[in-house]
Amino acid sequence: METKNLVVNKTLPFDPTFLTVNISLRQVEEIAMTLSSQCIVTGTNEIAWALRALMLTDLTTLAGDDTKANVRRMCVRACYPFEPQFFDKFFERTLLLDIHCAAVCVYPARVQDAYTTVEQFKQLDRVAIAAVASGFPTGQYGLQTRLQEISHAILAGATEIDIVINRQLALLGDWKALYNEVVLMRSACGDHALLKTILAIGELGTMENVYKAAMVCMMAGADFIKTSTGKEMVNATLPVGLVMIFAIQEFKRRTCQIVGLKPAGGVRTVRDAICWMTLVKETLGIRWLTPQRFRFGASGLIDDIDKVVREGVARMEKEQLEKAAANKQPGSEIDEDALCKELREKRQAKN
Numbered sequence: 001m002e003t004k005n006l007v008v009n010k011t012l013p014f015d016p017t018f019l020t021v022n023i024s025l026r027q028v029e030e031i032a033m034t035l036s037s038q039c040i041v042t043g044t045n046e047i048a049w050a051l052r053a054l055m056l057t058d059l060t061t062l063a064g065d066d067t068k069a070n071v072r073r074m075c076v077r078a079c080y081p082f083e084p085q086f087f088d089k090f091f092e093r094t095l096l097l098d099i100h101c102a103a104v105c106v107y108p109a110r111v112q113d114a115y116t117t118v119e120q121f122k123q124l125d126r127v128a129i130a131a132v133a134s135g136f137p138t139g140q141y142g143l144q145t146r147l148q149e150i151s152h153a154i155l156a157g158a159t160e161i162d163i164v165i166n167r168q169l170a171l172l173g174d175w176k177a178l179y180n181e182v183v184l185m186r187s188a189c190g191d192h193a194l195l196k197t198i199l200a201i202g203e204l205g206t207m208e209n210v211y212k213a214a215m216v217c218m219m220a221g222a223d224f225i226k227t228s229t230g231k232e233m234v235n236a237t238l239p240v241g242l243v244m245i246f247a248i249q250e251f252k253r254r255t256c257q258i259v260g261l262k263p264a265g266g267v268r269t270v271r272d273a274i275c276w277m278t279l280v281k282e283t284l285g286i287r288w289l290t291p292q293r294f295r296f297g298a299s300g301l302i303d304d305i306d307k308v309v310r311e312g313v314a315r316m317e318k319e320q321l322e323k324a325a326a327n328k329q330p331g332s333e334i335d336e337d338a339l340c341k342e343l344r345e346k347r348q349a350k351n
């Protein structure tokens with residue numbers, strides 16, 4: 001598979017001063033709660049937010065029974081989530097070309113299936129191929145095996161690699177060893193693939209560990225830090241997201257390097273997605289809400305997006321019809337339908 005050169009983050013030297021944590025857990029929870037109570041959106045705004053969430057989604061299937069066929073179906077849906085005529089009444093059809101997922105995310109063994117499908121539809125410039133690697137979801141394999149898996153996925157066509165960190169090293173507080181492993185993973189990706197590092201926050205024990213693991217991955221050159229595999233007991237939560245955002249902000253302040261955020265695992269509804277996007281908008285700013293800096297890792301979110309958008313559009317159509325009916329002027333019954341009816345009746349009377 002031909003590989004392209006991408007702009008990726010650099011590995012920076014390990015600096016233990018990045019591991020100093022100055023966060024009050026109570027404050028984190030309060031801020032997350034306040035923000036999530038503010039994220040109620042309705043009407044056309046809800047459709048717009050839902051479509052934005054779609055464009056930020058890495059549509060994912062990570063199941064033991066994944067096959068060429070279901071990966072192919074998922075890829076087609078990621079490229080063409082709505083039928084072409086769906087938005088005709090509201091958008092120009094050309095705008096629909098921009099409404100697609102950011103990426104598809106699969107196991108390394110299914111990368112070729114995803115690549116072939118997205119290539120067949122000539123969508124590789126729009127929808128990236130992401131692969132989980134390095135012994136996903138547990139990471140409990142030898143380092144060489146984990147590194148080889150990254151190279152295999154890239155050779156098969158992946159341009160984004162979602163690795164899992166070694167939780168044992170994080171739990172032991174061996175941050176330098178964790179850094180060394182992630183540096184090797186960065187180097188295995190080179191500039192052929194973005195590196196997303198999954199912290200598996202549900203297995204890190206404390207928020208302090210989440211913050212430190214985030215810092216270590218960013219020093220090692222991660223392009224994104226990702227909350228979870230979706231397989232732990234606790235996956236993406238807003239308070240943990242906020243801790244990771246604080247780490248991203250502090251890292252940017254000290255190094256000028258920009259790192260993206262990827263909540264993954266359990267993000268299932270448009271309301272969940274709006275809470276995350278609000279959190280990001282209010283902390284990192286609206287510029288972070290682009291696929292270059294923010295992604296959802298989600299298998300089922302697209303179903304709720306589909307429902308919200310279709311119901312919203314149906315509501316808008318109904319409102320338009322009601323408005324048109326209410327605006328009917330006296331005499332407007334002489335419209336096209338009425339004229340046709342009159343002519344038909346006249347013809348029948350003659351016969």
Ligand SMILES: O=C[C@H](O)COP(=O)(O)O
Nearest residue numbers: 229230265266297298299
């Ligand atoms: O990386 C993505 C996650 O595995 C998806 O988790 P989910 O199935 O809970 O959406």
